[in-house]
Amino acid sequence: MTEVLVVVEHSNGDVKRVSLELLAMAAGIGTPSAVVAGPGASNALATLTAHGAETIYVCDDAAIANHVVVPMVDLLAQLVNDKSPSAVLIPSSIDGKEIAGRLAIAVNSGIITDAVAVSSDCTATQNVFGGATIVQAKVTHGTPIITVRPNSIAPNEAAGAGTRVDVSVAISEAARATTVTNRVSVEKSGRPDLSEASIVVSGGRGVGGEEGFANVIEPLADALGAAVGASRAATDAGWYPHQFQVGQTGKTVSPQLYVANGISGAIQHRAGMQTSKTVVVVNKDAEAPIFDLADFGVVGDLHAVLPELTKLLQSR
Amino acid sequence: MNICVCVKQVPDSWAEKKLSASDSTLDRAAAERVINELDEYAIEEALRIVEAHGGEVTILSMGPAEATDSVRKAISMGANSGIHIVDDVLHGSDAVATSLVLAKALEGRNFDLIMFGCESTDARMSVVPAMVAARLNLPQMTFASKVEVNGTELRIHRATDYGYDEVVSALPAVVSVVEKINEPRYPSFKNIMAAKKAPLDTLSLSDIGVDAGAVGLATAWSQVASFADRPAKAAGTVVTDEGTGAAKIAEFLTTQKFA
Ligand SMILES: Cc1cc2nc3c(=O)[nH]c(=O)nc-3n(C[C@H](O)[C@H](O)[C@H](O)COP(=O)(O)OP(=O)(O)OC[C@H]3O[C@@H](n4cnc5c(N)ncnc54)[C@H](O)[C@@H]3O)c2cc1C
Ligand SMILES: Nc1ncnc2c1ncn2[C@@H]1O[C@H](COP(=O)(O)O)[C@@H](O)[C@H]1O
Numbered sequence: 001m002t003e004v005l006v007v008v009e010h011s012n013g014d015v016k017r018v019s020l021e022l023l024a025m026a027a028g029i030g031t032p033s034a035v036v037a038g039p040g041a042s043n044a045l046a047t048l049t050a051h052g053a054e055t056i057y058v059c060d061d062a063a064i065a066n067h068v069v070v071p072m073v074d075l076l077a078q079l080v081n082d083k084s085p086s087a088v089l090i091p092s093s094i095d096g097k098e099i100a101g102r103l104a105i106a107v108n109s110g111i112i113t114d115a116v117a118v119s120s121d122c123t124a125t126q127n128v129f130g131g132a133t134i135v136q137a138k139v140t141h142g143t144p145i146i147t148v149r150p151n152s153i154a155p156n157e158a159a160g161a162g163t164r165v166d167v168s169v170a171i172s173e174a175a176r177a178t179t180v181t182n183r184v185s186v187e188k189s190g191r192p193d194l195s196e197a198s199i200v201v202s203g204g205r206g207v208g209g210e211e212g213f214a215n216v217i218e219p220l221a222d223a224l225g226a227a228v229g230a231s232r233a234a235t236d237a238g239w240y241p242h243q244f245q246v247g248q249t250g251k252t253v254s255p256q257l258y259v260a261n262g263i264s265g266a267i268q269h270r271a272g273m274q275t276s277k278t279v280v281v282v283n284k285d286a287e288a289p290i291f292d293l294a295d296f297g298v299v300g301d302l303h304a305v306l307p308e309l310t311k312l313l314q315s316r
Numbered sequence: 317m318n319i320c321v322c323v324k325q326v327p328d329s330w331a332e333k334k335l336s337a338s339d340s341t342l343d344r345a346a347a348e349r350v351i352n353e354l355d356e357y358a359i360e361e362a363l364r365i366v367e368a369h370g371g372e373v374t375i376l377s378m379g380p381a382e383a384t385d386s387v388r389k390a391i392s393m394g395a396n397s398g399i400h401i402v403d404d405v406l407h408g409s410d411a412v413a414t415s416l417v418l419a420k421a422l423e424g425r426n427f428d429l430i431m432f433g434c435e436s437t438d439a440r441m442s443v444v445p446a447m448v449a450a451r452l453n454l455p456q457m458t459f460a461s462k463v464e465v466n467g468t469e470l471r472i473h474r475a476t477d478y479g480y481d482e483v484v485s486a487l488p489a490v491v492s493v494v495e496k497i498n499e500p501r502y503p504s505f506k507n508i509m510a511a512k513k514a515p516l517d518t519l520s521l522s523d524i525g526v527d528a529g530a531v532g533l534a535t536a537w538s539q540v541a542s543f544a545d546r547p548a549k550a551a552g553t554v555v556t557d558e559g560t561g562a563a564k565i566a567e568f569l570t571t572q573k574f575a
Contacts, residue, residue, distance in 0.1 A: 011478075068456050068474065068483060069446065093477060094442070094459055101443030102450045104412055110537025111411060113441045123541060128440070134544050141537035177455035177489075182482040184473075195477070199574065224575065242461075242496055243479060248437065249354070249495040257574050278572060279552070280565060291554055296568040300557025308562035313575050 001030045002086040003055065005079060007072070007099065008036040009091050013043020017196045018091040020051040020155035022148055025118055027052055027156060030086045037075055037169075038064045049162025051155050057167045069098045070175035077106040078169060080143050087122050092147040092252075093195070100147045109142025116152045116254070116275070130248075130267065131274035150196045151254040186241050189228070194244055197227035199257045202246055202273070203239075204231035206262020206283065206302055210239045216306045217261065223313040229253065229273075231263045247272035261302045265290025282306065317371030317465065319362040320427040321395070322418055322448075324352040325379045325386035326438040351386045354433030356393070356500040358493050361463055362431050363394045363501070369465060372396040374427070378406060378417050384516070392503035392511035403521045408533025411439070415447030417531060420524045422452060429470075432492040434459050445492035455485035458492040 004026035009016040019034070026032035034048045037059035048056050057079060064071040076088060076099070088103065090096045092114050104111040115124035122144045126135045139145065194200065201221040203213055213228070221228045229246040230239070246253055248268040258276035263269060265288055273279075274293065281290050281297040282305050291297050298305055328348040362373045373395040377387050380402060387398040401421055409417070422430060430452075432445040449456035457463075460472040461480060468487050473480040475494050503511070521528055529535060555564055569575040 068458070068481075070456065073450075094475065097442045098446040098456070098458060101411065101415075101441070101446040102456075104443075104537075105415070105447050105450045111441075111443065112538050113443065127546070128543075132546055134546055136541040136543065137538055138541055139538045174450075174453060178457060178483050178485045180474075180481045180483050183476075184479045184482070186479045193477075224569075236496075243477070249435070257569075257572070278574075280568065281554075282561070282565075286554070286556070291552075293549065293552075294554060295552040296565065297552060297554035298557050298561040298565060299554060300561045305557055305561045305565070309565050312562055312566040313569075316570075316575060 003033045003083055004030040005076065005083070005085045005088045006032055006034050006053075007076070007088070007090040007096065008034050008044060008048065009093060009096070010036060010040070010044050012040030015044050015047045016091070016193070017155065018148075018150040020047070021150065021153050022089045022091065023048070023052045024156035025148060025153050026089055029118060029120055029122060031055075032160065033057065033085070035076065035079060037072060038062065045162060045164060050159050052158055052160040053162055054160040055163050055165055057165050059167050059169060061168065063171050064169070066180050067171065067175040068178040068180065069095055069102060070177070071169060071171055072099050073102040073106055074172055074175060075167065075169040076103050079167065080107045085143060087118070087144040087146060089118070090145070090147045092149045096147050100145050104145050107143060109145050110139035111145045112137050112139060113147045115146050115148045118146055118148065122146070127275050130271035149252065149254060151198070186243050191221060192225070192227045194227045194229055195251050195253060197253070198255050199224050199226035199259075200229045200246070200253050200255045200273075200276070201226045201259045201261070202229035202231065202263060203234055203261050204263030205233040205237070207234060207239065208303070212303070213240050216303060220259070220306050220310045223310045226259070231269050260290050261306060263290055264288045265293065317366055317369045317428050318374070318426070319366060319371065319429045319431060320374045320376050320422060320425070321355065321358050321362045321390070321431045322444075323355040323359070323375050323377045323386060323390045324436045325349050325377060325383040326352045326436055349382060349386065351390055352433055352436045354435055354437065354495060355390070357495055357497055358431040358433050359390055359393050359395065360498045360500040361493050362429070364498065365429070365463070365465055371428070374399060376418065376421060377401070378414060378421070380407070384518070387516060388511050389503070391514045392508045393501060394503070394507050395514075397514050398516040400516060400518045401521070401524065402518060403528075405521065405528045405532045408536060409531045410536040410538055411441050411443050411447060412537050413531040413535070415444050415451055417521070417524070417526055418444070419448050419451035420526050421519065422448070428487045430454070430488070430490045432490070434492040434494050445490055449490035452490070455489040457483060457485055457489045460491055460493050461497050463491060463493070463497070
């Protein structure tokens with residue numbers, strides 16, 4: 001079986017769940033090989049091995065993180081040329097999609113973005129038009145380069161050989177064209193990562209303000225062990241940071257459970273949450289389009305319903 | 317500062333679907349074609365930069381004959397001229413081919429900045445700007461939530477999952493913008509009139525030196541094998557809160573094993 005390269009997203013070796021999901025997906029196509037690079041890459045070895053990586057290509061060069069996207073593309077292009085993998089799987093994140101785009105040009109290959117499944121012959125399934133249409137697509141030239149959405153498959157718990165292979169890449173002139181001078185993090189909440197969370201509790205204009213998020217939305221999220229999301233109306237008003245916006249121009253989420261509170265369900269919001277497995281809605285307007293997506297909905301005031309619900313959940 | 321903004325014409329599928337959601341009627345005739353709304357933020361940012369530093373804004377679009385309307389519309393926000401790449405064989409081109417055509421059209425024109433929206437609302441790939449940067453060998457300054465030009469230096473805030481990165485490069489450069497960067501203006505009457513007479517170059521593939529065999533549906537490096545509508549979701553249960561709404565949700569969550 002030929003190798004399938006999986007691009008690992010991590011922070012100082014702390015592997016993002018989506019990369020483990022991609023290892024499981026790769027196992028359905030060929031032999032999963034992880035590619036992990038940047039500061040702390042070596043710290044990721046144990047986790048990757050435990051989730052089925054047979055080979056782990058490690059590039060521990062911290063300089064990789066100092067330039068936008070290109071060093072990772074150079075590294076992957078080198079591996080694609082050396083190993084002729086049957087596919088490259090990349091998380092559908094901002095960086096992931098741009099890495100995929102440039103890699104396609106570098107190795108003369110077709111590209112598919114936002115797959116939710118990939119079959120053994122590399123046919124990719126995509127949900128397009130906000131999830132309304134399901135497409136089967138295939139790369140017909142070169143090495144299939146496919147970006148995959150988080151929460152598309154469960155990680156594999158069976159260990160692989162985890163053979164470490166050190167690789168290096170020169171920081172090219174093209175890479176040095178951009179320099180990252182500073183990284184600014186919005187404060188960590190201690191809650192699950194929004195794009196990867198299995199439960200998301202979201203608030204919209206109906207939440208009424210910053211305090212509403214702190215006093216009503218966050219406590220419910222914590223009672224469910226969920227991530228917090230927000231509509232654009234809420235992030236634009238400054239009630240919650242932009243990073244938590246769900247929708248066309250925010251994060252695309254596909255959790256097991258999405259709880260939409262005080263959100264009308266504009267098409268741009270739905271584009272980011274339509275493929276959630278189960279949807280619960282609280283909205284005081286029975287005509288709100290978000291109810292079309294609801295598995296369970298309550299027409300009512302979120303300020304009354306949610307604190308009560310939080311209490312009930314906490315008492316279990 | 318001479319800036320080119322790449323603009324894609326897309327079907328206004330959002331508005332169409334929104335209608336059906338509110339009153340359950342689908343107006344099929346209303347497949348109106350509009351400027352990709354993310355690109356309006358790029359146009360706005362380009363206009364602000366030339367207002368501060370001088371220079372001109374050119375609109376570039378690849379698309380069918382009717383995309384000319386979108387180029388004129390983009391110009392009417394306050395740009396100076398347009399370039400429209402139109403050719404029958406372009407139909408069905410993928411991102412690899414689109415980036416080739418845009419890069420070839422841009423080659424040798426000496427723009428200081430080439431700007432994009434960060435995503436088209438129909439394809440939603442977010443790859444074309446990075447691909448064009450790769451092809452033109454220019455700095456990739458993408459997903460900008462803030463853009464600052466200082467002489468020959470460019471500084472941006474690049475949106476990330478955890479916040480943003482501060483990134484610096486030289487000019488010329490490729491920039492894509494996210495929607496939170498600004499609030500696009502409405503065209504003024506004066507600019508709408510001016511746009512009607514603004515210079516607009518319509519070019520074919522041979523004009524920009526692209527081989528017809530490199531583009532189009534038949535040669536695309538990724539192909540759709542089949543597609544289907546998502547099966548309609550079974551209608552859920554909706555109850556009106558009469559004091560027991562919370563308890564009912566809790567019960568639902570329990571039966572679904574979420575709590
Ligand atoms: C280019 C572009 C990109 C966009 N991208 C996004 C995106 O990524 N994500 C996104 O979300 N939007 C996006 N939008 C905006 C989108 O069109 C909507 O404006 C937005 O989603 C509305 O947010 P909302 O549902 O919170 O607010 P509203 O539409 O104002 O809805 C508020 C809802 O709260 C309900 N409500 C009020 N008070 C209460 C209460 N006490 N209890 C219960 N319910 C209550 C109301 O009945 C109403 O249904 C985008 C728009 C554009 C043009
Ligand atoms: N046919 C096109 N003509 C001009 N610009 C385009 C075209 N297709 C994509 N773009 C630009 O590339 C951006 C990203 O598109 P995409 O990679 O398809 O999501 C868009 O916001 C446009 O700025």
